[in-house]
Amino acid sequence: MKIAVFMGGISSEREVSLNSGKAILESLLKQGYDAYGVDVNENNLISAFTDNEYDFAYLAFHGGFGEDGRVQGLLDMLGKAYTGSGATASGVAMDKVLTKKLVAAAGIKTPKSFENVKAIDSYPVVIKPALEGSSVGIYFCNNEDEAKKAVEALGDKKIVIEEMISGDELTVGVINGEGLGVLRIIPKNEFYDYESKYALGGSVHEYPAKIDKKAYDEALKNAVKVHEVLGLKGISRSDFLLKDNELYFLEVNTLPGMTKTSLIPDLATLKGYSYDDVVKIMVDTFKK
Incomplete structure (x- = not known):
């Protein structure tokens, strides 16, 4: 089985995607898979998927055109197996407005929204x-x-x-419906901004999160519920805020980062999974 790791893309998160893709490819090769990387950019948005030879697509995209269902729809038409959620679920989860409405309807608290x-x-x-x-x-x-x-x-x-809710930044990983655990993010900057997410030392990852057990269990339960309500597959990562022991859902990522400073690799260790284990689970789950 030949695996193509698709990375890069044309969103504002291109550089992060490249870093995720390179780390995933390194893991696949180390584990003995027949794999190679494909840098998707504005010049090969379609041909990257139609002109390369591969049996299985490992998707390492983040953001628009990659995480929003368009690539997934193309791969469906090509009859290719791929990691992550399907086209419809990816598209819905990428839209924070639609996601909040569905999550709120499922009984999960979200911050108050305003139309304009x-x-x-x-x-x-x-x-x-x-x-x-x-x-x-x-x-x-x-x-x-x-x-x-x-x-x-x-x-x-x-x-x-x-x-705007000022509270503890929490994130919860889910793999194939299994909650991995809750991680508390302690950013070095005032807010958990781009630098805090991706710069080495930009934030401290506390896992398992040292929070009230009831809040911990609720965050874990809600993340699994979000995964199920939106019909997600593979890995998802839900972000929450905790203020005065009240939990607020913010958003869900259907192709979370897999860089050296990303959150899913840390969360996976709470279930005894190594980085390589996560990569292997994704391949084993989706290959035909």
């Missing part, structure tokens, strides 16, 4: 793109003037406006 700036009844708020990740394009607004400027800066992008 005029509807905001209290500050501060967070304004961010609905279809991007990795803390790209996030604005923390303390008044209406700042909120209007944030919306203007985001242009035509679909956006999320929600109350």
